[in-house]
Amino acid sequence: MEKNPEKMEKIVSLAKRRGFVFQGSEIYGGFVGTYDYGPYGVELANNIRAQWWKTMVQEERNIVGLDSAIFTHPKVWEASGHVSGFSDPLVECKECNTRSRADHLIEDAGAFADEKMSIEEINTVFDGLREKIVCPKCGQKKFGEVKRFNLLVQSNLGNFSGDWTKEPTYLRGETCQGIYINFKNVLDSSRVKVPFGIAQIGKAFRNEIAPRQYIFRLRELTQMEMQMFVKPEDEMVVYEAWRKKRWQYYLDLGFKEENLKWHEHENLVFYAKAAWDIEYNFPFGFKELEGVHARGNYDLTQHQTFSGKDLSYLDPVTNERYVPHVVETSVGLDRTFLAVMTEFYDEDELGGETRTVLRFPKALAPIKVAVFPLLKNKPELVAKAEEVYTMLAKVMRAEFDDNGNIGKRYRRQDEIGTPACVTIDFETLGQDAPELTDTVTVRDRDTGAQTRVLISELVNYLMQA
Ligand code: GAP
Numbered sequence: 001m002e003k004n005p006e007k008m009e010k011i012v013s014l015a016k017r018r019g020f021v022f023q024g025s026e027i028y029g030g031f032v033g034t035y036d037y038g039p040y041g042v043e044l045a046n047n048i049r050a051q052w053w054k055t056m057v058q059e060e061r062n063i064v065g066l067d068s069a070i071f072t073h074p075k076v077w078e079a080s081g082h083v084s085g086f087s088d089p090l091v092e093c094k095e096c097n098t099r100s101r102a103d104h105l106i107e108d109a110g111a112f113a114d115e116k117m118s119i120e121e122i123n124t125v126f127d128g129l130r131e132k133i134v135c136p137k138c139g140q141k142k143f144g145e146v147k148r149f150n151l152l153v154q155s156n157l158g159n160f161s162g163d164w165t166k167e168p169t170y171l172r173g174e175t176c177q178g179i180y181i182n183f184k185n186v187l188d189s190s191r192v193k194v195p196f197g198i199a200q201i202g203k204a205f206r207n208e209i210a211p212r213q214y215i216f217r218l219r220e221l222t223q224m225e226m227q228m229f230v231k232p233e234d235e236m237v238v239y240e241a242w243r244k245k246r247w248q249y250y251l252d253l254g255f256k257e258e259n260l261k262w263h264e265h266e267n268l269v270f271y272a273k274a275a276w277d278i279e280y281n282f283p284f285g286f287k288e289l290e291g292v293h294a295r296g297n298y299d300l301t302q303h304q305t306f307s308g309k310d311l312s313y314l315d316p317v318t319n320e321r322y323v324p325h326v327v328e329t330s331v332g333l334d335r336t337f338l339a340v341m342t343e344f345y346d347e348d349e350l351g352g353e354t355r356t357v358l359r360f361p362k363a364l365a366p367i368k369v370a371v372f373p374l375l376k377n378k379p380e381l382v383a384k385a386e387e388v389y390t391m392l393a394k395v396m397r398a399e400f401d402d403n404g405n406i407g408k409r410y411r412r413q414d415e416i417g418t419p420a421c422v423t424i425d426f427e428t429l430g431q432d433a434p435e436l437t438d439t440v441t442v443r444d445r446d447t448g449a450q451t452r453v454l455i456s457e458l459v460n461y462l463m464q465a
Contacts (some may be wrong), residue, residue: 008283011341012214014356018416020044020341020366021215033211033219035334040416043366043397045222048336049201051363052224055249056199056329063197063226064190068178070171070203071157077170079306080177080299082152088115089122090149090209093135094142101209102126102146105133116267122146153205153219171205175223176328178202180299183229183324184311194313194324195238197228201333213284215334222333229313229324232297239274239294239327246278246292246329254361255343261286271298280339289339290331297323340364344417350448353407358417359446367418368396369462372409374425376402385424388440388455392422395459410443419445420462428455 024034154168373385430437
């Protein structure tokens, strides 16, 4: 596992400096486990969402979308097993009271553990490593016993009793529960038939014990999840098909295959038939990016029992009745964001100068084109550039920049990954060479090559290039 802390620092610093990602509540000293997306970050995040939605909903004939509420009836989380079992192993340092994830400390000490091991198993492994494991804060080796810590975030929504902790409502711990509880609504209101899928993008909340690695592990995160409802006997065939599709998705985004890896879960929850993660080569090593899970009919059966509502499906052809099984694909938007920043971050030399460049595919680039008047103090150039900018901004995210010399403006756009820069110069105005009237130069981010294009053909050129 190759780690590259220097690259991580560069990405974090670029993301802050250029307005991609800010620490949450920064002016108050920060708020652990939260980050805010800045002007370019929100564009990138929106493009990641749009790309996922296009692949998972638009291009899939039998998948429909959903946007369910963040708050649900508290019974949802009892039925799902989160109230009793959604927990991570926590261990506290007796010296400085820092709380850490026991499985992470074990991993850092070079042994294997995961959050799904029983508390007895984790304690046994932890006890065997007590001489090696040090507190990440104070460096001491004085830990208490490993305990389970529930990750559901509680709230007082709708509870005015003054002691709401006895009957809390929960912020959703995963978006897919909103999908299961709407299974029947979607079935009854649209023309879907099993096999069909429901996709959703939305916030989820987890009381992570030790949020770390920047936007990799957050307390407030966004998930992009799809649940495919299938005939029980088809579950594993559909599962394998989705494993292939999700792998291909990253290759289609432009990820190098060597930066992706499959990881099979050693400890499956009792109802799951299979669970594999797609891991990405983050600057801190290969870590989970996405999970693809065969969940059986556990979720629908649980909601059926707890709600008392029939969630079975009647096959219109065979007249068979069954509770569909679920194949799930689940990925964090924030983790995808970090993977995209890592994958497309580059430094090279162009025209004798070193530069930082984000080689985003066009679909993901926050700004698709930047428009420059060659000189700021020539009103004719500025007016023409504004005209071109207004035309382009109607069809794509564009930016106008007249500040500093052209070289500096190129560097600024390279750093945020803008694929093309358009310059309006004296030729555009027909002053130097009449045959070039109403043409502009388009400079390519990756090669630095410049092409002269007619303004009337610019939109088409930029869409294709
Ligand atoms: N519905 C299944 C589910 O939620 P999960 O493995 O807990 O499964 C799925 O989460 C994905 O959500 C992960 O692969 C990861 O991309 C993202 N994710 C989970 N916890 C996260 C956190 N604390 N911060 C950021 N992303 C997270």
